[in-house]
Amino acid sequence: MSTGMRILDLIAYPFVAFLVGMLYMGVARNIVGRIHRRWGPPVLQNLIDVFKLYRKREAGSHGVMFHLGPIIMVTGVVTCLYFVPMLSGGKWLQGVSFEGDLILVTYLMVLGALGMALGVGQGGVPFGVMGVTRGLTRLIGLEIPYFIAIIVLMAHYGTASINKIIELQAGGISNWAMFKLPLAFVASLFSFWGMMGASPFDIPGAPQEVASGPASEFGGKYLALMMSSRGIFGFLKLALWVDLFMGGAANLLILIAKTFALFVTVLFVTSVYSRFKVEQAVDFMWRYPTLIGLIALVIEMVR
Amino acid sequence: MIGPNNVVLIPIIAGILAYFLGKIVKPAREGLTLGSVLAVCYLVLKLPFGKALSYSYNFNLPAYFDGLKFGTNGLSSFFAVIIVLSYLFIAFTAFALVKDKEYHGTFYLFFNIVAGSLLGIVYARDLMSFFIFWEMMTWSSYFLVIMNAKNPRKTGLTYIVLNVAGAYAMLSAIFMVYAAAGSFHFDKINHAVALMHNSKVLIIAVLFGIGFLVKMATMPLHIWAPDAYTESEDSFTGFFSGTLSKMGVYGFLLFFATLIGFANLKGVSSIKDTPTIGYVIAWLGVITSVFATFRAIVQDEVKRLLAYSSIAQVGYIVTAISMGTSLGIAGGLYHAVMHTIIKLLLFITVAGVIYRTGKERFSELGALITRMPLSFLAVLFGIIGLAGMPPFGGFASKWVIYMSLLKSHHYILLVAMIVSSTAAFLYCYKLIYGIFLGHPSSPELMEVKEVPAFLRIAQIPLMLALMIFGMLPGLLVPYIDKAVASLGFATSFTSTDIYTLSAALGGFNGFVVINVLGVIFVIVLIWYTLFFPKSKKLHRLDIYWAAETPDEDTPLHYGYGIGAELHRIPWVGASLRRHITTLYEKVAEQINGIASVMKDILFNGDGQIYMLYAVLTLVAIIMFLGR
Numbered sequence: 001m002s003t004g005m006r007i008l009d010l011i012a013y014p015f016v017a018f019l020v021g022m023l024y025m026g027v028a029r030n031i032v033g034r035i036h037r038r039w040g041p042p043v044l045q046n047l048i049d050v051f052k053l054y055r056k057r058e059a060g061s062h063g064v065m066f067h068l069g070p071i072i073m074v075t076g077v078v079t080c081l082y083f084v085p086m087l088s089g090g091k092w093l094q095g096v097s098f099e100g101d102l103i104l105v106t107y108l109m110v111l112g113a114l115g116m117a118l119g120v121g122q123g124g125v126p127f128g129v130m131g132v133t134r135g136l137t138r139l140i141g142l143e144i145p146y147f148i149a150i151i152v153l154m155a156h157y158g159t160a161s162i163n164k165i166i167e168l169q170a171g172g173i174s175n176w177a178m179f180k181l182p183l184a185f186v187a188s189l190f191s192f193w194g195m196m197g198a199s200p201f202d203i204p205g206a207p208q209e210v211a212s213g214p215a216s217e218f219g220g221k222y223l224a225l226m227m228s229s230r231g232i233f234g235f236l237k238l239a240l241w242v243d244l245f246m247g248g249a250a251n252l253l254i255l256i257a258k259t260f261a262l263f264v265t266v267l268f269v270t271s272v273y274s275r276f277k278v279e280q281a282v283d284f285m286w287r288y289p290t291l292i293g294l295i296a297l298v299i300e301m302v303r
Numbered sequence: 304m305i306g307p308n309n310v311v312l313i314p315i316i317a318g319i320l321a322y323f324l325g326k327i328v329k330p331a332r333e334g335l336t337l338g339s340v341l342a343v344c345y346l347v348l349k350l351p352f353g354k355a356l357s358y359s360y361n362f363n364l365p366a367y368f369d370g371l372k373f374g375t376n377g378l379s380s381f382f383a384v385i386i387v388l389s390y391l392f393i394a395f396t397a398f399a400l401v402k403d404k405e406y407h408g409t410f411y412l413f414f415n416i417v418a419g420s421l422l423g424i425v426y427a428r429d430l431m432s433f434f435i436f437w438e439m440m441t442w443s444s445y446f447l448v449i450m451n452a453k454n455p456r457k458t459g460l461t462y463i464v465l466n467v468a469g470a471y472a473m474l475s476a477i478f479m480v481y482a483a484a485g486s487f488h489f490d491k492i493n494h495a496v497a498l499m500h501n502s503k504v505l506i507i508a509v510l511f512g513i514g515f516l517v518k519m520a521t522m523p524l525h526i527w528a529p530d531a532y533t534e535s536e537d538s539f540t541g542f543f544s545g546t547l548s549k550m551g552v553y554g555f556l557l558f559f560a561t562l563i564g565f566a567n568l569k570g571v572s573s574i575k576d577t578p579t580i581g582y583v584i585a586w587l588g589v590i591t592s593v594f595a596t597f598r599a600i601v602q603d604e605v606k607r608l609l610a611y612s613s614i615a616q617v618g619y620i621v622t623a624i625s626m627g628t629s630l631g632i633a634g635g636l637y638h639a640v641m642h643t644i645i646k647l648l649l650f651i652t653v654a655g656v657i658y659r660t661g662k663e664r665f666s667e668l669g670a671l672i673t674r675m676p677l678s679f680l681a682v683l684f685g686i687i688g689l690a691g692m693p694p695f696g697g698f699a700s701k702w703v704i705y706m707s708l709l710k711s712h713h714y715i716l717l718v719a720m721i722v723s724s725t726a727a728f729l730y731c732y733k734l735i736y737g738i739f740l741g742h743p744s745s746p747e748l749m750e751v752k753e754v755p756a757f758l759r760i761a762q763i764p765l766m767l768a769l770m771i772f773g774m775l776p777g778l779l780v781p782y783i784d785k786a787v788a789s790l791g792f793a794t795s796f797t798s799t800d801i802y803t804l805s806a807a808l809g810g811f812n813g814f815v816v817i818n819v820l821g822v823i824f825v826i827v828l829i830w831y832t833l834f835f836p837k838s839k840k841l842h843r844l845d846i847y848w849a850a851e852t853p854d855e856d857t858p859l860h861y862g863y864g865i866g867a868e869l870h871r872i873p874w875v876g877a878s879l880r881r882h883i884t885t886l887y888e889k890v891a892e893q894i895n896g897i898a899s900v901m902k903d904i905l906f907n908g909d910g911q912i913y914m915l916y917a918v919l920t921l922v923a924i925i926m927f928l929g930r
Binding site for chain 1: 691706714725726729823831835845847869871875
């Protein structure tokens, strides 16, 4: 691959994630609408919203950190995206994933939230800070099953490199980690639903309780940037789970098929469960998913 | 030649001189301290890193006492560099903050003596000089703790009692070692320990362990730390939590890895190829970090939050080093460096904030970002490091610790460590929000100035250091390798250049991470600033507040209450309601009760009974002597 194509590939990387992510959100609104027995909005609605917001002539700012908050958020999310390979095997859409490992990606996933939290902090809305606090408290719950799952994964495959984990799952569906390590996959799925902000875990941005939480003070271009990074982040997590548990994807079509299948599980959970309190969410996460994960871990240890 | 032996004396002499000369010319104290700092920095950094050197003083002592021995090797050099650099930064902090205090003279006296005694500890080559300097460190830091304390009696007493208890545990172990080896010299000990009976090795390890775990504030021996860190003189706290606690790490490594030897301990009993005692201590470390992290989150005092955070972070180090693997020790050493840098930076900045505002609680601070932008940045760097996030150095050190746990198959330990490491995000956010973001808790906060210039001199290099170690995570590897080699382990890092860090299961390229971050940040920033209409500047009260209009008196600085949720999480709430001191108090009460009953029985005022004791004692002496 020539240098020019390589640069083009790297530039395209976040935009692919952005487009697919935003489209998924539109599809999600449709599917949830059907479950509720109503027509949802057009599939492109989320994209239209973002572009509309980018075109807004004014936005209020509370200071430098408020201005930088959404920028750091998108920086963190896109940086993390570059370390998660979207496609495997070939040359395309790999980002710089060979320069980092799973632990790096896990920590980079929080970086965007930190930038956001700083912006919210300077915004000065107590609701926003409540949202951030709820989010960070929820994280204590979410990360545990997730980490147990990736520890099982790293222990099983003997590597922390995402690319190597994909390689080792090659050779048919039965080699996928979700079938080889089913308990770890189930444990991680709970975390995944939580990280996607699906309904029992949509605590930080609860509209009825904390006025949409962190997003409440941001408008116009700031909100646009936040929504974009949310779209990218959603797709990042889908791609990461596909890489880790579903054998990666050789081309874009397979990637979309696999991520969509995973995405549908989120929708089914989100449309039937109502919201936890934050302490309930942590408690839940520390009980069943952690227990499932620990069983997987013990199996892996004695094996 | 001025070697490690004489370097130790420079700060001690400077401290004593500073005290007396300062009575005549006050600035002499600062001058002498600066001179001593620069001298030891020069001399220690000039010493060849990792080369084994040895010096001996005999003082015409009897032959059975083979004199005081000093020397250096990889491990000593590693910690000596940490000590002298933090001595430098803390000296600068003190120049700005201590100058008008009434304890000006005593501060410089004891501060310099502490620095000297720390160097003495790392350069000591026999148990006697090690113990002398260890005690010197405890006593001189004791005065720095009570100097400015709000409740000196309780704080000071807890500090000194636990530390002296630790030291006496150590002293008994030292004599046990001497009885077996016939010498205090480090070189002769390992051989003697290898020949000892298993139970004796175990007792020695436990006694030494108690001494060092007290210093590292590991549960359940930590109860001195929160008060002592919070109430010690502000400019000294960074040194206290950043550097003094590392002496526990140094001592632990020295004794467990070289003098007793992990191999000897494994011989006693082992779990998954880790000595059982190491495994137990690793769990203590993790439990410490989990509970200390939760407790840090609910604190309202800034320094107390940082105190608990120190306890938690040192808990990671305890876990890493007690495994006794090459990678674990490397991770512990790496984290020791990072934690020292981070805690120096944070405590120095917080000291400056307290100096400028006179307020010590999150509920009294807020919105200082506009008044103190550099300090904001310093705390931001600090919390990114503390949370162990890329792109700064804190990530690299945590990464090594995680890898060491993965490599030695201690998965459950790792999971427990993750609990603490994830919860740490909360106190990190509280720290930066409570001080710098949100709304000012009182109007006078909006008139404060940036921290004094001397503090800025200390903040900037520390921030740069965090950034450089994040960008070039391999930079420390050769030094860590030398330190680990002096403990008799081979290197376990597989990366060879300074840009990457790799070991065991994976690796990452810190240089790429920080560059990707930087490039994206700059692109988005330019795009955002140039291609969009300028934002409208809003007043801090123009916020979404449920259709109400908040005024100046509306309490909007919510964030100091971060952590209230924790009380409602069943298991965490239960742990926060309990405190180990309650248990200690109950035990003390019971012992008191038993003692008073015993007193009534044994000392009942009857002369005949006392006579009986005398006779019985005489009989016992004759029986034992007669054998």
